[in-house]
Amino acid sequence: MYQDEILPLLPERIRRLVQKYVTGEKDLQEIRIRRGKPLVLQYRGELFAPDMHGQVVSEAEFKEVLSRISRYSLYAFEEEIRKGYLTIPGGHRIGVLGHTVLEKKEIKTMRHISFLNIRISHEIPGCADKLLPFVFEGERFLSTLLVSPPGGGKTTMLRDLIRQLATGGENFRGRNVSVVDERSEIAGCYMGLPQKQLGKYCDVVDACPKDIGIMMVIRSMAPEVVAVDEVGSEKDFEALRYALTSGCSLLATIHGSSLEQMKEKPMFEPIFRSGMFERLIFLGDRRSPGSCQAIYDGRGERIWS
């Protein structure tokens, strides 16, 4: 996966450096490439700068990465660039930053891109096993929200939960799961086909805004569980509420660090106001991605830590 999807994006010198220093590909989380700066890796939870003998990422190398991640067609990714990231086959997300061009107070495009963050998407079958006892009440799947800071392993955990729900296990049956994959990260769809293992009862709407996609899958696929990544806007919560009142269970992720911090911020208020989630699972930060820190029920009572 990493050999076929990430390494070919890198220019020869940077590729050799990454290969030299990264021995366990599953532990590589990010490759940060900055124009005119040294290469930086997020490896085994730590930031790490490979020895470039005082050299930096050159203009030509940066241009090469940029044209390879966009299949030599940055112009074809205007919408993605405007949002600040693009997703490549395999569901790996690449953050891009540079000089923004504004029009009517909205970002029209981004020029002179100088910062790239290649975030490697991991698929760890079984990583959600430890959460399964907490997310069922008998046969019923409880609406679950996974919470962690960026790089905490939310999407990897979400993907495995979806896979297990849409496959079935020893103690629970498989169920229809509809995934609204706005950033093509969960399923890593390429030409509409998921590249990640998501289970046999799973349907995916790819590259669709969450609020529109949720309404669409409820009408068209009659899901038992609706899964989305990184909710945050009022529209997202509204669509999730609609899904809940339609009889679906929810499985979602959100950025956050602790229950106390979440309760303080108004943007998280809809979660607690309507009690739409029956389980809030807090994962670790980028130093311990995928580790479970605490589990709360819908009333905010800690049930595991």
Added chain:
Amino acid sequence: MELKWLGIAMVMFGSVCTGLWYRLRYLGRLTNLRECQRALTILRGEIQYGRTPLPEACQEVERRICGAGQLFFRQVAGKLFEGNAPVEQIWRESAEEIFSSMQMKTQEREEWIRLGSTLGYLDVEMQLRSLDLYLQHLQTSIDQAGAECRSRTRLYPLLGTFCGVLICLVLV
């Protein structure tokens, strides 16, 4: 005597052919420049209206043109699909290989090669602007080549004939 007439005929034939060859060279240059212009106009349309990724856009250009340009875009599209080298390098190597046999001035060939360095990493507005700039240069070259063609395509066959007559007169 017959041998002398045969010699005159051969000299005249050679001179006229040389004149015609020069005429064809100028016409060939004009045809090639127009073919490049057509190819880039198609490429521009694919980028502007379809936001088609470069490998597919080059493939589309290859389908719709002919001659050396078709060979060039076929090779570029193939290498872009493989994705083993930067677009600038693919464009330059293909141009050096295929355009070397084409009737073009060195400066025109170099400008075509330089175009490759602007492809692939710009946003749509900048990409279209860079193509427009090149198309403007190309139009100037086409206008010059057209003007040269009009005068020289008549001049060279005549010059060839006169040279032949001159050589015959000197030799005979």
